[in-house]
Amino acid sequence: MSATVSPLAPKSYPDMPAVKGLRMATAAAGIKYKNRTDVLLMVFDEPASVAGVFTRSKCPSAPVDFCRANLANGKARAVVVNSGNANAFTGVKGRASTELTAKSASEAVGCDVGEVYLASTGVIGEPLDATKFAGVLGDMQAAATGDFWLEAAKAIMTTDTYPKVATRTADIGGVTVTINGIAKGAGMIAPDMATMLSFVATDADIAPAALQALLSEGVGPTFNSVTVDSDTSTSDTLLLFATGKAEGQVRVEAADDTRLDGFRAALNDLLKDLALQVVRDGEGARKMVEVTVTGAENDAAAKRIALSIANSPLVKTAVAGEDANWGRVVMAVGKSGEMADRDRLAIWFGDVRVAVEGERDPAYSEAAATAVMQQEDIVIRVDIGLGQGTATVWTCDLTKEYVAINGDYRS
Numbered sequence: 001m002s003a004t005v006s007p008l009a010p011k012s013y014p015d016m017p018a019v020k021g022l023r024m025a026t027a028a029a030g031i032k033y034k035n036r037t038d039v040l041l042m043v044f045d046e047p048a049s050v051a052g053v054f055t056r057s058k059c060p061s062a063p064v065d066f067c068r069a070n071l072a073n074g075k076a077r078a079v080v081v082n083s084g085n086a087n088a089f090t091g092v093k094g095r096a097s098t099e100l101t102a103k104s105a106s107e108a109v110g111c112d113v114g115e116v117y118l119a120s121t122g123v124i125g126e127p128l129d130a131t132k133f134a135g136v137l138g139d140m141q142a143a144a145t146g147d148f149w150l151e152a153a154k155a156i157m158t159t160d161t162y163p164k165v166a167t168r169t170a171d172i173g174g175v176t177v178t179i180n181g182i183a184k185g186a187g188m189i190a191p192d193m194a195t196m197l198s199f200v201a202t203d204a205d206i207a208p209a210a211l212q213a214l215l216s217e218g219v220g221p222t223f224n225s226v227t228v229d230s231d232t233s234t235s236d237t238l239l240l241f242a243t244g245k246a247e248g249q250v251r252v253e254a255a256d257d258t259r260l261d262g263f264r265a266a267l268n269d270l271l272k273d274l275a276l277q278v279v280r281d282g283e284g285a286r287k288m289v290e291v292t293v294t295g296a297e298n299d300a301a302a303k304r305i306a307l308s309i310a311n312s313p314l315v316k317t318a319v320a321g322e323d324a325n326w327g328r329v330v331m332a333v334g335k336s337g338e339m340a341d342r343d344r345l346a347i348w349f350g351d352v353r354v355a356v357e358g359e360r361d362p363a364y365s366e367a368a369a370t371a372v373m374q375q376e377d378i379v380i381r382v383d384i385g386l387g388q389g390t391a392t393v394w395t396c397d398l399t400k401e402y403v404a405i406n407g408d409y410r411s
Helices: 062-071 091-109 137-143 149-155 208-218 258-280 299-310 313-320 326-335 366-373 400-407
Strands: 022-027 039-054 075-085 116-123 164-172 175-184 197-202 237-242 288-296 346-349 352-356 377-383 389-396
Touching: 022 137, 022 149, 039 062, 039 091, 039 137, 039 149, 039 197, 039 208, 062 091, 062 116, 062 237, 075 091, 075 197, 075 237, 091 116, 091 137, 116 197, 116 237, 149 164, 149 175, 164 258, 175 258, 197 258, 208 237, 208 258, 258 288, 258 389, 288 299, 299 313, 299 326, 299 377, 299 389, 313 326, 326 346, 326 352, 326 377, 346 366, 352 366
Parallel strands: 075 116, 197 237, 288 377
Antiparallel strands: 022 039, 039 075, 039 237, 164 175, 175 197, 288 389, 346 352, 346 377
């Protein structure tokens, strides 16, 4: 955890109501950090529906493998999360560590190992000594409480400078339900199906298959549209739980049930909120950048072009230096591999059009463009001029601080 909080951090945190059917506790196990919590236990007193999306990395962590295997059961009773060690690239020891943790959690909660979910974040390649926290899970289960969301978010932080929480309500068939979520992530962020770690829970009563469909659809324009540094983590895990404990709630079996329309909108809004909080805490970040591409061949092409811009170290360092260097945006469009016509390109920084029809805008004002770049929140818009494809992605600037944080991450 960094000593200084990101200037882009939220000015306040929402009041996080308890979600009926879910209790949480944290502990300090000394996995890597001193004098701070680094283990989170989530307990569902009765089986909750569960859905998940995970990294598409070909080198996933042991907990990702474990969760994928259990997801087919569709039920959850316990979640154990640790920070400080990712338990990734740890071979046979990594699998042994997940087995010990799951066994300890199942004994503490009184459930089957197939109802336990695990996530780990931190250093890759270091064996995780699960005995450090396996022994405290029993005490944590006894102490777990519903009103603990902000503390839960703090326990899963690594280089994050602030905890990430969000809450929404929705109406399902006349019943008001709550959706709460926490996330962590600041570096190694270019999610491919999920962000670093995020846990979302609702008291709605939704069948696992419907929950999975909602989550898989919801990550596209949210967690899969943010990037801090173009690097997809080995550990990306996003889990969604439904306890079914909202009073008067009738179980919903199908994702296309119209009663879920409001819930879907609220869930997607919450996922976007958490995803943008991750970008706003990008390692060393001082500026938030929204990149919108229009006029591409199709939506997928627009997104690839937008990510090419958002992931460009040259674009991101220009933003850090408050330099209205639109030539770097042209470069990023050109290298994206997607259809583009140099002579149809138009580029805006904020409301200032800096380039049009393949050259600098005749009315270009350096002062106006620089004024946009001096803001904390910057919008870059590019019109390709070829089709109807549109996409928006979010990123942050690239500063010296990012290099400093990652230059000595293991020490």
